[in-house]
Amino acid sequence: IISIAAILLITVFAVGLGWFPVFGPWEGFLDRLWHLTLPALALAFSWVAYSTQVTKASVREELGREHVETARSRGLPWPRIVRRHIFRNALLPIVTIVAADLPALLGGAIITEQIFQWPGIGMLTVKRTAERDYPVLMGITVLSAVMIILSNLLADIAYFLVNPRMRA
Numbered sequence: 001i002i003s004i005a006a007i008l009l010i011t012v013f014a015v016g017l018g019w020f021p022v023f024g025p026w027e028g029f030l031d032r033l034w035h036l037t038l039p040a041l042a043l044a045f046s047w048v049a050y051s052t053q054v055t056k057a058s059v060r061e062e063l064g065r066e067h068v069e070t071a072r073s074r075g076l077p078w079p080r081i082v083r084r085h086i087f088r089n090a091l092l093p094i095v096t097i098v099a100a101d102l103p104a105l106l107g108g109a110i111i112t113e114q115i116f117q118w119p120g121i122g123m124l125t126v127k128r129t130a131e132r133d134y135p136v137l138m139g140i141t142v143l144s145a146v147m148i149i150l151s152n153l154l155a156d157i158a159y160f161l162v163n164p165r166m167r168a
Contacts, residue, residue, distance in 0.1 A: 002108045006042035006115040013038060023117050039112045046108065047101055054097050058090040065089070091162045099155030103148045 014022040026032045062068060063086060071081045110122030117123075121140060128136040 002042055002046050002111050003115060005045040006039070006112055009038045009042055010115070035118075039116045039118055042112050042115075043105060043108050047105070051094065051097050051101075054093055055090070058093045059086060062086045062090045088162060092159065095155055095158045095162060099151045099158070102151035102154075103144065106144055106147060 009020075010022050013020045020038050021035055022038065026035055065085075068081060068085050071085050106121070109120060110125055112118070113120045113122035114126065121143070124136065125140050128140075
């Protein structure tokens, strides 16, 4: 999905409309951000579609729960019901999705960097794999493992903050 989104973005916004550059040198921070826009959008498209579906399903499931009906029958204002009863419980699957997808962004970055010719860890991985530079590849593997561990740690911290049952 990332490669299709990247090619469509290049075709429409870089080649067709000429709004964004795809290749070329960078001349400062703002120019680097301008070059980064299309790759960031390509990475975000695949993640946003899936997380939106999970969010919608989670909120829909929470709407039918008994504690929401009880809060509604008690006469609580709708924004408070959404914030306290629906959103908090619907947030748990979303936290899981985000934590699982953070390391996957590294894999997607490899594809995106190849398409947009953006020098980064993806280009380094491809180049060093072709050259069979095992120490660098082991370093990239360790970096990937650290990203997975950190995303799981962030998920556990977020679970603790979001889920009041974990505090008790």
